[in-house]
Amino acid sequence: MSDLFPPFAPDPDEPRKRLFKPVPFRVIVPNIITLVALCLGLTAIRLAFEGRLEPAVLAIVVAAALDGVDGRVARMLKGTSRFGAELDSLADFVNFGVTPALVLYAFVLHELKSLGWIAVLVFAIAMVLRLARFNVMLDNPNRPEWQKNFFxxxxxxxxxxxxxxxxxxxxxxxPIVESGLAPVILVYLLVLAFLMVSTIPVYSGKTMGKYVPRHWVLPIFVVSVAVFGLLVSFPFEMLTAITILFLATIPFGAMRYRALDREYKASQAVAAAEVAAEPDPVPPPGP
Structure with a gap:
C-alpha cells in the first residue's frame, strides 16, 4: 500500500502560485474617491433625519465635487476600469437620486404624507433611468464628436x-416651511425628474479645448480664486445663484444643440450628394 501512495515533500524553493492577479494602485485610487463620496451621501441621510440639514446639504455638495474628480483622476492615472464605471454609477444613484430626495422629504415633503413619498420615489427612479441611459450612450461609436459636448x-x-x-x-x-410651500416643492422635484429622463440637451463643456490662450490664464486664475472664496464664505448664496443660473441656461443649450444639429445634417446631406454625383469607375477594357 505504501508503494501506491509514496510520501511527497514539496520543494521549498518553488515559488507559490498567486490565486489573484495583483491590481495596480492607480486603478484603486479613483475607486477610493468614489467610495468616500458614497460615504458622504449616506451620512447626509443620517444627518437629515437627525435634523441637521445644513451639514447634510454640504455633504451632498462635496460628494458632487468628488464625483467630478474621480473620473478625471482615473483618466489622468490611466486607471479606468469597468468595475470603476459600475461603482461610479451605483454611487451616483445613491448620492444624487436617493439622498437629495430623502433630505427634502425630511425637510418638508413629509407634510404631504403619501404624495411627498411618491415624489421621492419618482425622483429616485428618474435618476436611475437617467444613469442607465447615460451608460448605454457611452457605447455608441457612431455618435458625432460635437454631441459629446451635451448631456x-x-x-x-x-x-x-x-x-x-x-x-x-x-x-x-x-420661510419655506412656514409659508406652506410643500406642494410647490413637490412640483419642482417632479419637474427636475422630468428634465433628467427627457431628451432635452444640456451643455456639458466636456470637449472644450485642452489648451487655454495665454492672455486668458491670469483672468481664469483670478476668477477661480474669487469663486472659491465666495463659495466658502457665502455657500448658500452662491449655490442659489449657481442653481438659478444653471436652470436659466438650459433653454440656450437646447437652442445651440438644435443649431449644431441642423449644420451637421446639412453637411451630411452635402457629403452624400457629392458621393452620389461622382461618376462610377470605368471598368478596364477587356483583352
Missing amino acids: TGMPAPAGAITSMLPLYLHFLGV
Missing part, C-alpha cells in the same frame, strides 16, 4: 444640486 437630459450631479434649491433658500431665511 441628454439633466446630468445626475446637477439634478441633485438643483433639487436642493428650497433648502438653500431656507438657510437664507426664506
